[in-house]
Amino acid sequence: xxxxxxxxxxxxxxxxxxxxxxxxxxxxxxxxxxxxxxxxxxxxxxxxxxxxxxxxxxxxxxxxxxxxxxxxxxxxxxxxxxxxxxxxxxxxxxxxxxxxxxxxxxxxxxxxxxxxxxxxxxxxxxxxxxxxxxxxxxxxxxxxxxxxxxxxxxxxxxxxxxxxxxxxxxxxxxxxxxxxxxxxxxxxxxxxxxxxxxxxxxxxxxxxxxxxxxxxxxxxxxxxxxxxxxxxxxxxxxxxxxxxxxxxxxxxxxxxxxxxxxxxxxxxxxxxxxxxxxxxxxxxxxxxxxxxxxxxxxxxxxxxxxxxxxxxxxxxxxxxxxxxxxxxxxxxxxxxxxxxxxxxxx
Ligand SMILES: [Mn+2]
Numbered sequence: 001x002x003x004x005x006x007x008x009x010x011x012x013x014x015x016x017x018x019x020x021x022x023x024x025x026x027x028x029x030x031x032x033x034x035x036x037x038x039x040x041x042x043x044x045x046x047x048x049x050x051x052x053x054x055x056x057x058x059x060x061x062x063x064x065x066x067x068x069x070x071x072x073x074x075x076x077x078x079x080x081x082x083x084x085x086x087x088x089x090x091x092x093x094x095x096x097x098x099x100x101x102x103x104x105x106x107x108x109x110x111x112x113x114x115x116x117x118x119x120x121x122x123x124x125x126x127x128x129x130x131x132x133x134x135x136x137x138x139x140x141x142x143x144x145x146x147x148x149x150x151x152x153x154x155x156x157x158x159x160x161x162x163x164x165x166x167x168x169x170x171x172x173x174x175x176x177x178x179x180x181x182x183x184x185x186x187x188x189x190x191x192x193x194x195x196x197x198x199x200x201x202x203x204x205x206x207x208x209x210x211x212x213x214x215x216x217x218x219x220x221x222x223x224x225x226x227x228x229x230x231x232x233x234x235x236x237x238x239x240x241x242x243x244x245x246x247x248x249x250x251x252x253x254x255x256x257x258x259x260x261x262x263x264x265x266x267x268x269x270x271x272x273x274x275x276x277x278x279x280x281x282x283x284x285x286x287x288x289x290x291x292x293x294x295x296x297x298x299x300x301x302x303x304x305x306x307x308x309x310x311x312x313x314x315x316x317x318x319x320x321x322x323x324x325x326x327x328x329x330x331x332x333x334x335x336x337x338x339x340x341x342x343x344x345x346x
Contacts, residue, residue, distance in 0.1 A: 001118060001148060004038050005212040005223070006031075007049035007179025007195035010084065012061060026199045026230035033228055034198070034211050035068045038075050041213065044118060046075050049179030049195055050082025050127070050154030057085055062096045070099050076115050078122045080105040082154040082179060086127035093126075105152060110140060114147075123173070124152035131159040138163065142172040148216055154179045156194070168192040175214065175221045184209065190222050199231050203267055203293050206233045229263045233292065240272040242301040246281055250288070257290050267293040273301035302340050316343045 009031050014024040038046050046069075053061065069077050079102070081087045087094060087106070098104060103113040105124040112123040123140065132155065142149050151173045155161030160180055165187040168176050176192040182205045184196030199209050209232070214223040236256065240249065257266065268291060274280050282296040304320050311317040323336045 001045070001120065001216050002041060002043040003045040003047055003150075003175075003214050003216070004034060004041070004043050005047040005049065005175075005177045005193060005195050005214060006034055006198050007154070007177075008051045008082070008182055008197040008201070009048070009199075010051055010054040010197065010201045011065075012057065013054035013201055027201075030199045030210075030228045030230050031065075032068060033230075035071055037211070037213075037226070039072045043075055043213070045115065045120070045122070045150075046072070046077045047122070047150065047152055047177040048077065048079035049152050049177045050080050051084040051179060052079060052082075053085035054201070055084060056088055056090070057092055059092050059096070062092055066096070066099055066102065069102050073099075073101055075101060076118070077102045078105065078113060078115075078124075078152060079103075080124045080152050080154060081126035081128075083127050083130050083132075083160050086130055110136070118148070119146065120148040120150065122150045122152055127154065132161045133159055135162050135167075137161055138167050140171065140173075144172065148219065149173050151176045153177070156180055165192060174216050174219050175223075182209075183207065184212070184225060186223065190214075193223055199228065200233050203233055206235055206267070208232060229261065232264050234260070234264045234266050235269065236266045237269045237271065240270050240274045240280055240298050242273060242275040245275075245278065246284070249280060250285065253285065253288060253291065257288075260290075265290050265292045267295075269295045269297060271297045272299075274298040276300040276302050299337055299341060300344075302337070302344075304336075304340075307340065316340065319343060 009027055011027055011031065012024065013027065081093055105111060105113060105126055107125050108128045110123060110125050112121045114121050137153055149172060153176060156163055169188055178194045181194050182197040182201060185194045187194060193212055195212055197205055197209055198211065208227040210225060210227040212223045213226050214221055268285060270280055279300060280296060280298055282294045285291060286294045308317050308320050319339050323332055326332050
């Protein structure tokens, strides 16, 4: 039996900012791509482990999602509400008429859906609140009758159904399809898998994102991670020195971007020392195409002789002289820089 496991698609995560809007469109594209793959690979089950939406879904959005599911009538879709798209009293999830191949685990307590002709049950429940602090995934009783049993679950931190990977090592499930943490990871190889966000949602969601394609044969499961390349955030750490000017820095970044695939976007962190009079213009770097974030941790490279002449009798000049008279090591060197920086700021 073949399946695809996804989680944390976070559809509708856009805010007013252009970049967020672009991110939402990546998520819709990746979602539609998963549907296409499910059809091509003829998977029998599509597992969606919560947070399909970033917030309460609109009826219009559910219609679009349901239309996507209707493209794969041979695949049974099983989904649950996560902490983001929890079943609020006014949630459209409660009354939405899903297609025949869609099974929503709508109960607040552990339940299961039996998939016809497949000898398979998918266990799970939905969030009715933004937080669930009870460890509800512990000691789940599974019917033992030769059926294939899958758990669909969302959470893992202290406010979202806390669990430890150990809770699942001894469990009777053939596969545990997890969601909530955005980084994909096989907690127990081929058995307990955190799908990760389908595409990155925050800039901190670095690395590859995608879906897991799995197969269960005679209660033995194997999974394979399939990356989806619509967007990937890549950290880029650049060490600056006073000799490197703004244009050289920009040229370097441009060259680095040119050799990277188009879907990669960069989070730049600048460190080292920059010219005191011509510091790096981080704002300008931020405007570059495919640069999503610039964190400037550069320190100014001070000309202490010049500063002593200029601020000789003032506290700054006295501070520099005092530190220069002390035994020179890494600590005094750092103290000199940090102190001058603090005093210059005043
Ligand atoms: Mn979540």
